[in-house]
Amino acid sequence: MTLFSQAFRPVGSAKVDPVLIALWVSLILLALIWITPFVFIVFTALKSNATVMGASAFMPPTELAFENFAAAWWRGNFSTTAFNGVVITVIKVPLGLFISAMAAYALAKVPMRMNKALFALFLFGTMLPFQVMLAPIFRQVNAFGLINTYPGIILPYLAFGIPYQVFILYCFFSAVPKELSEAARIDGASHFTIFRRIFLPISLPVLSALLILDFVATWNEFAMALVILQDPKMWTLPLGLMSFQSQFSSDYGELNAATIMTVLPAAIVYLMFQRYFVAGLTSGAVKE
Amino acid sequence: MASVDISGVKKAYGAVAVMHGVDIPIRDGEFVILVGPSGCGKSTLLRMVAGLETVTGGEIAIDGRRVNDLEPKDRDIAMVFQNYALYPQMTVAQNMGFALELAGRSKAEIKAEVEKAAEILSLTALLDRKPAQLSGGQRQRVAMGRAIVRHPKVFLFDEPLSNLDAKLRVKMRAEIKALHQRLKSTIIYVTHDQIEAMTMADKIVVMKDGRVEQIGTPLELYDNPANLFVATFMGSPAMNILPAIVQDATVLVAGVATLPIVAEAAPGTKIAYGIRPDEIAIDPASPVKAEVIVVEPTGSETHVTARLAEHEITLVSKARLTLAPGDAIGLSFSPDKHQLFDAATGNRLAAAG
Ligand SMILES: Nc1ncnc2c1ncn2[C@@H]1O[C@H](COP(=O)(O)OP(=O)(O)OP(=O)(O)O)[C@@H](O)[C@H]1O
Ligand SMILES: [Mg+2]
Numbered sequence: 024m025t026l027f028s029q030a031f032r033p034v035g036s037a038k039v040d041p042v043l044i045a046l047w048v049s050l051i052l053l054a055l056i057w058i059t060p061f062v063f064i065v066f067t068a069l070k071s072n073a074t075v076m077g078a079s080a081f082m083p084p085t086e087l088a089f090e091n092f093a094a095a096w097w098r099g100n101f102s103t104t105a106f107n108g109v110v111i112t113v114i115k116v117p118l119g120l121f122i123s124a125m126a127a128y129a130l131a132k133v134p135m136r137m138n139k140a141l142f143a144l145f146l147f148g149t150m151l152p153f154q155v156m157l158a159p160i161f162r163q164v165n166a167f168g169l170i171n172t173y174p175g176i177i178l179p180y181l182a183f184g185i186p187y188q189v190f191i192l193y194c195f196f197s198a199v200p201k202e203l204s205e206a207a208r209i210d211g212a213s214h215f216t217i218f219r220r221i222f223l224p225i226s227l228p229v230l231s232a233l234l235i236l237d238f239v240a241t242w243n244e245f246a247m248a249l250v251i252l253q254d255p256k257m258w259t260l261p262l263g264l265m266s267f268q269s270q271f272s273s274d275y276g277e278l279n280a281a282t283i284m285t286v287l288p289a290a291i292v293y294l295m296f297q298r299y300f301v302a303g304l305t306s307g308a309v310k311e
Numbered sequence: 312m313a314s315v316d317i318s319g320v321k322k323a324y325g326a327v328a329v330m331h332g333v334d335i336p337i338r339d340g341e342f343v344i345l346v347g348p349s350g351c352g353k354s355t356l357l358r359m360v361a362g363l364e365t366v367t368g369g370e371i372a373i374d375g376r377r378v379n380d381l382e383p384k385d386r387d388i389a390m391v392f393q394n395y396a397l398y399p400q401m402t403v404a405q406n407m408g409f410a411l412e413l414a415g416r417s418k419a420e421i422k423a424e425v426e427k428a429a430e431i432l433s434l435t436a437l438l439d440r441k442p443a444q445l446s447g448g449q450r451q452r453v454a455m456g457r458a459i460v461r462h463p464k465v466f467l468f469d470e471p472l473s474n475l476d477a478k479l480r481v482k483m484r485a486e487i488k489a490l491h492q493r494l495k496s497t498i499i500y501v502t503h504d505q506i507e508a509m510t511m512a513d514k515i516v517v518m519k520d521g522r523v524e525q526i527g528t529p530l531e532l533y534d535n536p537a538n539l540f541v542a543t544f545m546g547s548p549a550m551n552i553l554p555a556i557v558q559d560a561t562v563l564v565a566g567v568a569t570l571p572i573v574a575e576a577a578p579g580t581k582i583a584y585g586i587r588p589d590e591i592a593i594d595p596a597s598p599v600k601a602e603v604i605v606v607e608p609t610g611s612e613t614h615v616t617a618r619l620a621e622h623e624i625t626l627v628s629k630a631r632l633t634l635a636p637g638d639a640i641g642l643s644f645s646p647d648k649h650q651l652f653d654a655a656t657g658n659r660l661a662a663a664g
Contacts, residue, residue: 202396205363210410210457211384220409224400 068092068279075275091280098271099281103256104263107173108288111259112241115177119184120233124226126185127192128218132204142193148186154246156183161250171254179247184240188233195229196222231299239289260285313387313464313497314339315360319369322355322521329355330521332369337514342491342498344508346544347518353501356518357467360499361390373464389458390467393474395450397442397457404429404438407456428459431490448479455490468500472507480504484511505545509533517541535650539583539657542650548588548614551624554654555584562651564644565620568599571646576660583652588614590648591626597641606634617642 031039031047067075068091069084095101129135130142160179161170169175199222207217223230245261252258255266264285271277315337322330330352337343345353358364360371362383371378378386389410397406407428408421416424429435432452442450451471458466471487472480488511491498502508508515509529517524517532517540525537529545536542536550543549555564557576563569564584576582593615601617601624608614613632616625617640626642634640651660 200394200396202392202394203398205361205383206390206392206396206457207398207409208363209361209383209388209390210461211413212409216413221398221400 064279064282067275068283070276072274072276088276091276092284095267095277095281096284098277099263099267100255100258101260101263101281101284104258104260105284107252107257108242108259110173111177111180112238114173115180115184115241116234116237118177119181119237120188120230122181123185123188123233124192124223124230125218127189127196128214128222130189131193131196132199132201132217132222133214145186145189145193148182149190151183153183157246157250160247164251170251171257173257176248176251179251180241180244183247184237188237191233192226192229195226199225227299231296235293235296238292242289243286313374315465315497315499316370316372316375317356317360318372320356320359320366320371321368322352322359322364323367328367328521330367333518333521333523335516335523335526337497337499340495340497342488342500342511342513343516344500344502344512344514345516345518346502346505346508347524348544349503351518352521353503353518354469357390357469357499357501360386360465361388361467362386387464388467389461389463389465390469391451391454391458391471393470395442395454395474397450397453399442402439402441403434403445403453403456406442406453407460410457410461424460425456428456431459431493432456432486447475448483451475451483452486455487459490459494464497466496466498466500468498470502471500472502473504480507487511505547509545515545517544535659537659539585539652542585542652542659546587548625548627550585550587550650551591551626552652553584553586553619553622553624555582555651556580557582565622567620568642568644570644570649572649572651573647576651581654582660583654583657585650585652586644586648588625588627590645591624592643592645593626593628593632593640594643595641597643599642599644600639601642603634603636603638603640605636606632608632615640 031043033040033043063081066081066084069087069089070078071086071088071091074084074088126145130138130145135141164170164175164179167175169178203221204217207221212220242259243261244259245265248259248262252262258266264281267281268278315335317333317335317337320330320333321328333352333356335343345356347353355364359366360373362378362381362385366379373386373388398409401409404422404425407425411421411424425438426435429438432455434449434452434456437445437449437453442453445453451474454471468487472483475483484507487500491511500511512529514526515529515532516526519540524544525532525541527535532541532545536545539552543552553565555562557572557578557580558569559578560571561569562572562582562584570584599619601619603615603617604623605616606613607616608631611629613628613630614625615628615632615634616623618624619642624642652658653660
């Protein structure tokens with residue numbers, strides 16, 4: 024009760040604030056809307072097919088049918104798709120972030136004649152809708168003979184991921200006081216040292232946010248993978264899941280187990296990196 | 312330790328010229344302070360010496376070696392910024408040792424240098440903290456420590472104390488001065504606080520609009536300003552400037568006071584008559600009458616602003632005055648203590664020999 028009554032008051036005030044109540048209620052409602060399908064998926068994944076058909080969807084499972092997961096893993100060929108997903112994501116995400124960070128640093132902090140024009144080019148890249156580019160990209164990748172290969176999918180992913188990361192990091196780097204890099208220059212640091220020793224550490228919160236977003240986006244990407252990875256041996260998890268769905272659509276327990284296994288890594292990565300979101304890493308660099 | 316020669320230095324940003332040929336000779340070990348109104352180019356000049364801005368024209372030499380085209384790190388300088396610019400993710404010790412680390416010095420050497428500097432600046436207890444965990448004064452000291460460990464030929468300071476409160480500023484002023492005496496290094500220091508300039512400098516450079524107005528020791532500038540700008544810029548409260556007309560061996564000031572002068576000027580010449588606030592005394596017997604406008608007691612002295620004819624003048628008295636706005640007072644001006652300037656050019660008129 025005390026927790027509740029505190030939550031509804033502004034700090035240090037004795038009066039209950041109606042706006043705070045309204046905010047809390049909407050927050051809880053939104054959370055419920057978000058969590059409902061998830062609960063449904065988890066419950067269903069743990070039920071045998073007979074129970075799924077028999078009982079209400081939101082009844083908790085009576086006996087836990089963990090065998091759904093094993094069966095889905097085996098039937099959906101998860102070893103292959105998970106392996107491909109890991110290879111593609113683990114190469115693409117850090118590589119893309121690294122390139123973006125270096126490009127953003129150069130654009131924001133290295134005086135060059137072409138800075139403005141180059142930045143405009145990157146901005147243009149963020150405006151291109153990815154779907155419009157699918158067909159041309161397919162032709163391009165095909166022309167390079169890279170259909171059904173890792174580079175064939177990683178390169179287009181990089182091309183579409185980098186512009187918006189550059190944009191965000193450019194804004195972040197531009198806001199870093201110029202005295203910080205000037206002090207480092209006087210201390211004898213090259214641009215690369217300034218980038219690695221000063222800018223990378225202070226942009227950890229931004230970088231980890233971008234890493235999570237990019238990881239989830241890459242891990243779950245469907246359309247481009249569908250076009251370029253046609254060989255089932257090269258499929259990623261979303262492709263595997265789709266095929267699983269069309270083959271075993273009546274087996275709800277296993278289908279939902281497969282869904283959980285597909286999204287779980289993204290959730291784990293989120294939990295791993297969200298602690299770097301700590302604000303205030305730059306505070307104290309310069310007098311505020 | 313080194314001399315710095317700034318000769319004919321010009322700076323333009325695109326088509327906009329902001330510095331028009333600046334000459335400042337600086338001797339080895341000298342503490343030189345650049346002062347001037349905001350936007351006059353103090354920071355720009357300092358940054359050109361540091362190598363953070365390109366030099367559009369002229370030459371900068373450190374220890375006789377032309378440095379115009381050298382990278383900042385090759386100029387053997389260290390700079391302390393107004394906002395300190397400490398590396399936020401590094402500890403105090405890492406901040407201070409960064410330059411040495413980049414120079415490839417051994418761990419033991421770096422540790423020894425950092426500890427020595429920390430000792431000088433009483434930072435020893437704070438070496439493992441991050442900048443965010445320090446107070447403003449401590450951050451300022453770390454910024455100085457970062458400069459000290461490198462033993463640079465020249466220290467550059469750009470308004471290092473302007474973010475500190477008044478009390479801490481006085482303390483740091485003394486510390487920087489003590490540091491200078493201890494290290495005997497050449498220092499170029501930018502400030503807009505003229506008390507800082509008067510108390511710390513060996514030599515003050517007064518700048519205005521990208522030009523040097525005058526260079527001299529603090530007392531030279533105070534006693535013998537080259538022109539009206541320097542005269543009114545140095546000293547607080549500022550020197551009183553009154554319009555005057557030269558008569559035979561006297562001058563008619565503000566149209567009301569006839570005073571003796573010691574400068575060569577033809578009778579009838581219009582001039583500017585300058586006198587410092589502490590050279591004016593209240594004298595009921597004086598024929599020069601003024602009306603009190605504001606009385607400001609500061610404790611040790613009292614500042615009085617009064618209206619003489621239609622001009623406001625300020626005087627400073629050591630006495631505790633019981634005056635109220637509206638009171639009429641008589642003013643006596645110390646003879647010989649005035650400074651006369653050409654009304655048209657603002658240049659000082661030579662005193663008669
Ligand atoms: N990057 C720039 N581009 C164009 N003009 C500039 C630039 N940097 C400075 N200036 C101009 O150069 C002049 C001198 O600036 P500077 O920063 O040296 O002044 P300052 O004497 O240090 O003033 P303050 O006391 O306010 O710090 C100013 O008129 C300023 O507008
Ligand atoms: Mg400045």
